[in-house]
Amino acid sequence: xxxxxxxxxxxxxxxxxxxxxxxxxxxxxxxxxxxxxxxxxxxxxxxxxxxxxxxxxxxxxxxxxxxxxxxxxxxxxxxxxxxxxxxxxxxxxxxxxxxxxxxxxxxxxxxxxxxxxxxxxxxxxxxxxxxxxxxxxxxxxxxxxxxxxxxxxxxxxxxxxxxxxxxxxxxxxxxxxxxxxxxxxxxxxxxxxxxxxxxxxxxxxxxxxx
Numbered sequence: 477x478x479x480x481x482x483x484x485x486x487x488x489x490x491x492x493x494x495x496x497x498x499x500x501x502x503x504x505x506x507x508x509x510x511x512x513x514x515x516x517x518x519x520x521x522x523x524x525x526x527x528x529x530x531x532x533x534x535x536x537x538x539x540x541x542x543x544x545x546x547x548x549x550x551x552x553x554x555x556x557x558x559x560x561x562x563x564x565x566x567x568x569x570x571x572x573x574x575x576x577x578x579x580x581x582x583x584x585x586x587x588x589x590x591x592x593x594x595x596x597x598x599x600x601x602x603x604x605x606x607x608x609x610x611x612x613x614x615x616x617x618x619x620x621x622x623x624x625x626x627x628x629x630x631x632x633x634x635x636x637x638x639x640x641x642x643x644x645x646x647x648x649x650x651x652x653x654x655x656x657x658x659x660x661x662x663x664x665x666x667x668x669x670x671x672x673x674x675x676x677x678x679x680x681x682x683x684x685x686x
Contacts, residue, residue, distance in 0.1 A: 483642040485629040493627050501631070507649050508626040512555070513602055514616040515585070516594035524594060525615045532596070532619040533566040540566075543573050545593025549580035555596065556580070558622065585609045596622060 487493065489506070496502055514535065516524055522544040527535050536559075539546045549556045563570075575591055577584035581601040588595040589609045602614065630646035633639050639647075648654055 483631055484645055487627055487629065489625040489627055493629070496629065502629040503632050503643065503646065504627045504629040505646060505650055506625045507628045507654075510599060510624045510626070511618055512558075512596050512598055512622040512624075513614050514594060514596050514619060515588065515602065515606070515612045516615050517592045517611060518613050520615055521592075522594065528616055528618055529620065532622040533562040535616075535619060536562050537566045537568060539594060540568055540571065540573050545573055545575050545588075545591040547575045547577050547584055547588040547591060547593045547595040549577055549584055553580045555598065559596065562621070581605055582608070585612060588612060 485502070486507075493504065497504055512532075514524055516522070522539055522542050524535065524538075527538065530538070536546065548559050575587060575593060577587040577595075580597065582605045584595050584597065585605055586609070587593070589611050592611075594615075596619070606612070606614075628646055628649050630642040631640060633643055
């Protein structure tokens with residue numbers, strides 16, 4: 477993207493995308509999002525399963541007030557950066573309830589199972605490792621604010637009034653035809669990120685507009 481040679485790029489949102497769009501080399505829009513899961517013991521002593529529309533930071537506050545173990549990855553992962561932000565928003569400090577694991581996947585699940593605690597995990601890592609931890613289950617799939625957004629970047633038209641193929645593809649991806657194809661693909665049982673919904677979707681707390 478930095479060299480401006482690719483026609484279209486699908487990428488997770490980062491501040492660099494704003495910089496890329498400001499140069500004018502690409503135009504873009506959010507087209508997909510993916511949510512994190514919260515997993516925990518099947519008996520669910522904190523009743524997290526019933527907090528489906530709560531903000532993620534409020535779920536953390538709920539766990540801290542109950543003294544329920546919450547397992548998080550070590551510093552350096554993208555997930556831990558998100559969790560740090562949640563702690564700040566909830567004005568929480570780490571205590572005995574807040575337990576560090578070696579990574580954001582297998583080791584985190586291992587620690588959660590051993591401590592009978594809760595953890596937030598990506599869909600990808602749960603698909604990879606979840607079957608190895610039978611005492612844990614997915615309790616919540618739609619935590620408000622725990623979202624990765626994916627942007628489609630496209631090179632703009634070279635001549636004024638002439639839409640480039642890349643720009644046309646971007647517009648098509650934002651429309652109902654593309655949505656229908658992606659949703660049909662999901663109905664076949666294949667795992668994909670969710671199609672970007674509108675700003676009323678309760679999962680996306682503050683959609684990033686560029």
